[in-house]
Amino acid sequence: MPEPVQLTTFGVTEREAQQALDRVKVRDVEYADLYFESRTSESVSMEEGIVKRAAKSVSQGVGVRATAGEKTGFAYSDELTKRDLEIAADTARYIANSPKGHSSVPVPTQQRPTRDLYPIERAKAEVATAERVALLNEIDAEARRYDPRIKNVMASFNTEYKVVVVATSEGTLVSDIQPLSRLQITCIAEDRENRQVGSFGGGGRVAFAYYREDNRHLSYAREAAREAILNLSAVDAPAGVMPVVLAGGWPGILLHEAIGHGLEADFNRKKTSAFSSLIGKRVASDVCTIVDDGTLPFRRGSLNMDDEGTPTGCTTLIEKGILRGYITDKLNARLMGIPLTGNGRRENYQSVVLPRMTNTFMLAGESDPQDIIRSVKKGLYAVSFGGGQVDITNGKFVFSASEAYLIEDGQITKPVKGATLIGNGPEILTKVSMVGHDLKLDNGIGTCGKDGQSVPVGVGLPTIKVDEITVGGTQR
Amino acid sequence: MTDDLREETVMLKTTTMPTNANGYAQLAADVLAQAKACGATEADIVVADGETFSVQVRVGAVDRLTKAREKRLGLRVFIGKRSATTSTSDFSKASLDRLVADTCTLAGAVVEDDVSGLPDAGQMATEQPDLDLYDDTVLDTDTQIDWAKRGEAAAFATDPRVTNSEGAEFDSSSGRVVLANSHGFVGAYRSSNFSLSVSPIATESATGGMQRDAWYQVQRKFARLASAESIGQEAARRAIRRLGARKVATKRVPVVFDQETAGSLLANLCSAVSGYGLYKRASFLLDQLGQTIASDLITVYDDGRMVGGLGSRPFDGEGLTTRKNTIVERGVLKSYLLDTYSGKKLGLPSTGNASRSVGESPSVGPTNFYLVPGVKSQQEIIGSIKEGLFVTELIGFGINMVTGDYSRGACGFWIENGELAYPVEEITIAGNLKQMLKDIDVIGNDLVFRGRIASPTVKIAEMMVAGN
Numbered sequence: 042m043p044e045p046v047q048l049t050t051f052g053v054t055e056r057e058a059q060q061a062l063d064r065v066k067v068r069d070v071e072y073a074d075l076y077f078e079s080r081t082s083e084s085v086s087m088e089e090g091i092v093k094r095a096a097k098s099v100s101q102g103v104g105v106r107a108t109a110g111e112k113t114g115f116a117y118s119d120e121l122t123k124r125d126l127e128i129a130a131d132t133a134r135y136i137a138n139s140p141k142g143h144s145s146v147p148v149p150t151q152q153r154p155t156r157d158l159y160p161i162e163r164a165k166a167e168v169a170t171a172e173r174v175a176l177l178n179e180i181d182a183e184a185r186r187y188d189p190r191i192k193n194v195m196a197s198f199n200t201e202y203k204v205v206v207v208a209t210s211e212g213t214l215v216s217d218i219q220p221l222s223r224l225q226i227t228c229i230a231e232d233r234e235n236r237q238v239g240s241f242g243g244g245g246r247v248a249f250a251y252y253r254e255d256n257r258h259l260s261y262a263r264e265a266a267r268e269a270i271l272n273l274s275a276v277d278a279p280a281g282v283m284p285v286v287l288a289g290g291w292p293g294i295l296l297h298e299a300i301g302h303g304l305e306a307d308f309n310r311k312k313t314s315a316f317s318s319l320i321g322k323r324v325a326s327d328v329c330t331i332v333d334d335g336t337l338p339f340r341r342g343s344l345n346m347d348d349e350g351t352p353t354g355c356t357t358l359i360e361k362g363i364l365r366g367y368i369t370d371k372l373n374a375r376l377m378g379i380p381l382t383g384n385g386r387r388e389n390y391q392s393v394v395l396p397r398m399t400n401t402f403m404l405a406g407e408s409d410p411q412d413i414i415r416s417v418k419k420g421l422y423a424v425s426f427g428g429g430q431v432d433i434t435n436g437k438f439v440f441s442a443s444e445a446y447l448i449e450d451g452q453i454t455k456p457v458k459g460a461t462l463i464g465n466g467p468e469i470l471t472k473v474s475m476v477g478h479d480l481k482l483d484n485g486i487g488t489c490g491k492d493g494q495s496v497p498v499g500v501g502l503p504t505i506k507v508d509e510i511t512v513g514g515t516q517r
Numbered sequence: 518m519t520d521d522l523r524e525e526t527v528m529l530k531t532t533t534m535p536t537n538a539n540g541y542a543q544l545a546a547d548v549l550a551q552a553k554a555c556g557a558t559e560a561d562i563v564v565a566d567g568e569t570f571s572v573q574v575r576v577g578a579v580d581r582l583t584k585a586r587e588k589r590l591g592l593r594v595f596i597g598k599r600s601a602t603t604s605t606s607d608f609s610k611a612s613l614d615r616l617v618a619d620t621c622t623l624a625g626a627v628v629e630d631d632v633s634g635l636p637d638a639g640q641m642a643t644e645q646p647d648l649d650l651y652d653d654t655v656l657d658t659d660t661q662i663d664w665a666k667r668g669e670a671a672a673f674a675t676d677p678r679v680t681n682s683e684g685a686e687f688d689s690s691s692g693r694v695v696l697a698n699s700h701g702f703v704g705a706y707r708s709s710n711f712s713l714s715v716s717p718i719a720t721e722s723a724t725g726g727m728q729r730d731a732w733y734q735v736q737r738k739f740a741r742l743a744s745a746e747s748i749g750q751e752a753a754r755r756a757i758r759r760l761g762a763r764k765v766a767t768k769r770v771p772v773v774f775d776q777e778t779a780g781s782l783l784a785n786l787c788s789a790v791s792g793y794g795l796y797k798r799a800s801f802l803l804d805q806l807g808q809t810i811a812s813d814l815i816t817v818y819d820d821g822r823m824v825g826g827l828g829s830r831p832f833d834g835e836g837l838t839t840r841k842n843t844i845v846e847r848g849v850l851k852s853y854l855l856d857t858y859s860g861k862k863l864g865l866p867s868t869g870n871a872s873r874s875v876g877e878s879p880s881v882g883p884t885n886f887y888l889v890p891g892v893k894s895q896q897e898i899i900g901s902i903k904e905g906l907f908v909t910e911l912i913g914f915g916i917n918m919v920t921g922d923y924s925r926g927a928c929g930f931w932i933e934n935g936e937l938a939y940p941v942e943e944i945t946i947a948g949n950l951k952q953m954l955k956d957i958d959v960i961g962n963d964l965v966f967r968g969r970i971a972s973p974t975v976k977i978a979e980m981m982v983a984g985n
Contacts, residue, residue, distance in 0.1 A: 085627070088797060093630045095623040098604040098876045099616075100589075113581040119588065119606040132584045135658065170626035193798055229798050229919060236798065238919040278924070280947065280983035281767040311575065313683055313718055313729065393581060428914035430926070434683075434718055434729035435762075437943050439913035439926035461915035461924040461945050463983075513915065513924040513945025515981045517767070 043157050046206050046216035051077045051101070051121050055149055058208045060123075061105065062146040064130040066210045069109045069137035072371060073146075073210040075126075076104040076348060078203065078390040085170060086197035087177040095170055104390040105129035108372050112136040117391050147212030155352065158338045158345050159220060159246035166202055166220040168249040173198050176224075176252060180262040184228050187266035190273065193229040194262070198222070198252075207350040215350040220246050221341065221497060223486060226261055230269035237275070239268025240443065243484030245341045268425065268444050271456050278445065278460035278514025284420035285462065285507045286413055286448065289481035291426060293500030296331055296401050297489065298429040298438040299466040300324070304358050304366075305384075305396040305491075306373035308433050315436030315467050316364065324364045325470030328406050331359040333368055335383060335399030341485035342400035342499030349385040349394055356382045358401075359470070370396045388494035395491060402501030406476025410504040413475045415451040421512055422446045422453050423462070436466035439513075461513040469510065477504030541566075542705065545697035548592060548613055552699075555621040557594040559635045559699045561835070563875045564590045567692025572658070574665040575684035582658070591875035594620045598629040604876025632861040635835070638700040640867075642832035649825045650708040651691065654739040661687045664713055664745050671749030672717040678760065679753050683716035683729055689739075696873070702836045710827075711739045715752040721760045728762065730755035730910075735967065737825050755909070758930075762940035764984040765931055771905035772946055772980045773898055773932070776963060778908045779972035783888055785950055786817065787970060788918055790844060790852075791881040792859025792870075801921030801951055805850050811954035813848040814891060821869060821884035828884040828969030834873025839884055842868050848955075854881045883969055890973040891960030898959050898976050900935040906982055907932055908946065921950035927982075944984040953977055 048055055058075055065073040079101040086094045102119040103126065116132035118125040177196045184194045200222040208214045223244035230237050241264035245251070252258045287295060300316070308314035316324070325331070335353025337343050344353045349371050357365045369377070370385030373396055386397040414422060422445060429440030441461045446453045482501035489498040541564040552560040566588035573581040590613070591604040601623035605616050669685035691709040696702070714733035720726070732752035736742050774782060794800035802810060821839025823829050833839055835857055843851045853863065856871035856879045872882030899907060908929040915924040924947040930937040948956075961974030 091628040091630060093600075093627060093633070094878060095601040095627045096603065096877060097601075097619055097623060099612075100604075100606045102587075102606065111575070112579050115581065115583045117583075117585045117587075132582075136579055136582055170623055174626060174628070195797065195799075227799075231798070236803075236919055238799065238917065278947075280945075280981050282985055311681070311683070313681055313727070315727070391585065391587070393583070430912040430914070432729065432912065434727045435759075435942065437912075437926065437928070439915070439945070441913055441915035441924065458920070458922050459915060459917055459924065460947065461913050461926055463913075463926045463943055463945050465943060511764075511943065511945065511983055511985075513926070513947050513983045515924075515947045515949075 043154050043160065043218055045151050045153055046204055046218065048077065048206055050204065051079065051206065053121055055214065057123050057126060059146060059148050061126040061130045062208065062210050064127060065105060065107045065134045066146050067134050067137050070107045070134060071109060073107040073133065074349060075208045076390055077206040078102060080201060080203045080389065082201045084197060084199040085173045085177060087181060088195045089193060090181055092174045092177050102390040103129065105133045106393065107133040107136065109137045111376060113372065113393060115393050146210050149208045149212055149214035151214045154217065154345055156345055158336065158343050161220050161248045163202065165248035165250065166200060166222065172249065176258055180226055180258055183259045183262040184226065184266040187263050188270050190230045190232050190270060191228050191266050192231045195227045196225065198224050207348065209350060213350055215346055217345050219344065222247060224252055224258060224261060225486065226265040228265045228269040230273055232273055235273050237269050237272035239265045239272060241265040241268065242486045245339050245485040246343060247339050271444065275456040275458045277516045278457040279512055279516050280514040282509050282511050284417050285510050285512065286417060286420065286422045287502060287505050287507065288424040289477065289479050289503050290501065291483040292423060293402050293483060293502035294426050294429045294440050296403060296502065297398060297498065297500050298431040298440055299464065299469050300331065300358065301398045301401045302431050302433055303436060303466050304368060306367040306369040306377060307396055309367055310373050310377050314433050319364045319467065322364055323362050324467050325359050325362040326473050327362040328476040329359055329362050329470050329473055330404045332357050332404065333384070333398050333401045337400055340400050340482070340499050341487065341497045344399065347383045347385045348387045351381055351383040351385060353383040353399055368396050368398065370394050386496050388496055392494045395494065397491065397496055398489060398498050400482065400499035400501065402480065402482060403476065403503060405478050405480035405503045408475040408477050410477040410479050413477055413504050413506045414448060414453060416475065416506065417448040418450060420448045422448050431466065437463065438466055439463045462510050463513060464510045469507065472508045473505050474508050475506040479503050541695040542697060542703050544608065545695055548617060549697060549699055551617045552592065552594050552621070555617050556596055557621060558597055559595040560593060561635060561696065561698035562590065562592050563873055564695045565692060565875050567690055569688070569690040570661060571686060571688045572661050572665050573684045573686045574662065574669055576682055577666065577670065579662055580684055589875045592616060592620050593878060594624050595634055596621065596624045598631060598633050599624045599627050600633050601627060602876055602878050632858060635698055635700060636837055636857045636867065641700055641702040641836050642704065642838040645704055645831040648822065648829045648831055650737045650829060652709045652738040656689055656739065661689060667745035668713050668715040668749040671746040672715050672753040675750050675753035676757050678719045678757055679717045680720040681718040683718060685713070685715040688712045696836055698836060704832050704836055706831060709737055711736050711742055713742065713745055713748050715749045717753050717756045719756040719760055726760065728756050728759035730759060735827060737827065759928065759940045762928060762942035764943050765941050765982065766985050767983045769979050769981050771902050771976060771978055773902070773905065773907045773974060773976045775907065775909050775974055776965060776972060778911050779975045780970050781911055783886065783972045784970050785916060786954065787854065787883050787886050790854055792853055792855040792863060793881055794918060795853060796859055796862035799919050801918060802850065806853065808850055809848045810850045811845055811848045812957045814960050815845050815848050815954065815957060816889040817845040817887065818842065818889065819844055819854060819870070819883050819886045823885045826885040827966065830884065833869045834871035834879045837867055837869045837871065839869045854883065856881050885966065886970045887964060888960065888972040890962045890964040892962050893959055895961050895963055895974040898961055898974055899932055899937065902932045903934060905932040907937060923948050923950050923953065944982055946980050946982055948980045
């Protein structure tokens with residue numbers, strides 16, 4: 042287990058934290074917390090065959106939050122003096138209707154972390170810049186070696202090392218150390234007629250050595266190059282409703298957009314989600330079971346605890362097609378009277394907590410992936426995607442393929458250009474007729490945006506067949 | 518909707534330096550001197566600070582209130598042709614000492630890049646006009662809560678079908694930026710933003726189907742804000758008109774983009790003419806300078822000197838003078854958007870479009886980037902179409918900037934015999950931006966600046982709409 046991080050790391054004593062919490066927690070305030078965060082981010086990037094840029098940023102601060110009924114008062118500061126804590130506390134409690142309170146908050150007692158999903162020594166996460174430069178140089182060479190039509194390689198390696206301490210009005214004081222890194226590669230391919238792009242990447246809460254294991258970095262480079270070269274010969278995508286087979290892994294972005302956001306508790310408490318009254322109802326075919334699991338070791342979306350100090354868990358969202366539950370933070374769990382799932386997350390000390398996904402995926406089914414493809418007479422096989430987006434209220438979502446093929450008479454034939462797929466969240470999973478036995482989690486590249494806040498997430502999917510979805514190509 | 522403080526959107530006024538700017542100028546000078554002592558041959562530094570206030574109201578009550586001050590310092594050093602950037606929010610001496618040392622170490626670890634470096638000393642901006650971007654109005658908390666409450670209440674009062682709300686948000690922020698470099702350039706600017714957005718939800722009683730929409734405004738000056746009520750009413754009108762939306766059959770039709778969605782097309786053009794995408798060969802407009810890239814109706818300017826503009830700034834992220842650039846003139850590509858680095862890569866001078874986030878090396882960004890309006894009203898444009906699509910919202914990321922391939926989720930209205938017949942959703946529109954720019958055959962007269970990129974209504978002769 043990791044050693045707990047002491048508040049003194051931030052130059053603050055436990056007594057000062059308690060005093061600030063006392064100041065916030067006036068009569069009408071049900072809950073208050075202090076979120077101390079220090080973050081070091083580093084990046085190196087290459088293009089045109091040279092590692093041109095290196096950057097590092099350091100930030101530290103505290104977010105002070107109070108909740109009263111449905112109201113949240115929030116203030117943050119990059120200064121951590123007693124006076125700054127007091128000012129932030131006074132702002133946060135502005136939402137309460139009560140006068141200045143008396144001391145009622147228990148002295149926070151430091152709790153030892155109960156598990157360690159990403160036990161990485163700092164030195165193994167933050168290697169010398171020269172090692173990162175060498176990694177990128179090898180990637181460039183490998184991508185260009187893959188095919189002479191690769192004309193430019195852009196690669197970046199980003200790391201983040203985040204130390205968090207959460208002190209709450211409930212008397213808890215918990216900490217976590219959250220390393221995160223990501224390697225991303227984009228290749229531009231050119232032949233006489235065409236130019237195309239291909240991307241690949243991966244990462245997680247892993248040590249630097251992860252990228253060199255079995256030359257993983259070189260396989261990423263080849264994947265990015267392969268996608269760019271493949272797309273040089275891609276034909277225009279079809280338009281209209283058709284069956285679509287989604288490959289395993291990153292295409293799980295379907296779940297994230299189509300149902301994941303719609304099951305975040307805040308939208309359902311406010312009854313602004315297309316899923317608001319559907320608990321216990323069928324929202325998917327009975328081959329679909331979907332979970333959100335923040336406890337997978339080393340995963341990009343995993344956390345020992347969420348940003349309110351609640352241990353993350355594995356929440357069943359959909360069980361054999363029936364909608365089972367929402368993902369919650371403390372505020373929404375309390376207001377809705379439903380279980381706390383450990384999904385309260387924030388981008389940083391400058392942002393408020395929202396219920397957010399961790400790693401969202403569909404459990405494996407029984408079909409053979411080859412049989413799934415063979416069952417399609419005319420349709421699309423989508424292997425990789427760019428981004429996706431959803432309108433929570435009407436349930437309409439999109440996700441855009443970056444590598445896809447036509448399926449004709451049960452065979453994968455020509456590659457097609459990228460196209461956006463559009464569907465209706467509460468309906469789309471009822472059209473899933475086959476689920477493969479090949480569950481795959483993505484490589485660790487997802488960043489989810491909500492309310493202007495970005496957090497790292499994971500997705501996963503076995504090969505599945507969606508009987509009909511609208512494909513936004515250009516050809517009849 | 519509001520500008521991010523970390524971007525260099527804040528405003529400058531060197532004639533009367535803001536109180537703290539002198540302190541920051543001194544801090545910048547000290548750090549620059551230290552960088553030189555550490556081996557830097559050139560360096561520049563950005564210091565930004567600001568205050569933000571935000572209130573969200575939902576169904577008549579305060580939902581969230583946020584208040585903060587923040588500050589950040591970013592340093593870029595060059596050791597010969599090697600460079601690195603760093604940033605911190607800790608301005609203590611110990612922290613800045615470490616920052617300078619770290620930056621020089623990092624710069625030593627990267628590879629030499631022939632074209633890297635500051636702009637030439639002779640190019641630095643010599644005048645820094647007051648572009649009227651700062652308003653010192655200080656609003657008390659209750660006034661700001663009241664703005665949000667009135668905006669949302671007006672949405673509810675507009676129509677009984679407005680049954681719920683994602684809330685209304687009022688934001689006010691102000692900040693300053695100081696940019697200094699080892700050529701001796703020092704600039705400082707100050708700016709403010711006031712904004713209101715309202716996001717109502719309308720429900721169709723028969724089916725229970727819900728639709729959300731939103732409307733917003735943002736201004737540099739508090740006094741220029743339109744009434745909270747007018748924003749709430751427009752937001753309600755937009756949500757209600759979407760009720761009963763359906764899919765349509767897949768077919769090729771004329772497509773009209775309203776000001777918001779046309780603005781997104783202009784943003785795609787803006788990315789395609791940005792220097793970084795071009796020299797990396799990652800734009801669909803490579804080697805097109807002087808060529809016809811769009812219909813001859815299209816003239817686009819980027820004007821960094823528009824008084825009170827949301828994208829205006831007296832100098833850019835490298836300290837070069839901003840100006841009005843002609844990007845496209847009657848369909849011909851006249852200029853890219855460049856900073857010093859991307860300009861050198863393309864053999865061209867900077868266009869004064871360096872954009873700077875504290876702690877990052879410069880990139881390229883628009884100032885006030887807009888399409889010159891035509892003469893027809895939106896109603897006349899729709900009235901001229903027998904069957905087509907009027908797009909009011911686009912979602913998703915289905916744009917390939919390398920090829921121009923375009924496929925996005927859309928909603929809006931089906932046009933029949935010159936009228937908006939019914940709302941549509943769960944459809945996509947697809948084409949290729951290279952062709953779409955050439956196929957623009959009508960431009961509206963309704964240009965309004967609601968952000969840094971602005972467009973009037975435009976019509977594209979034909980696109981593929983995918984639905985049933």
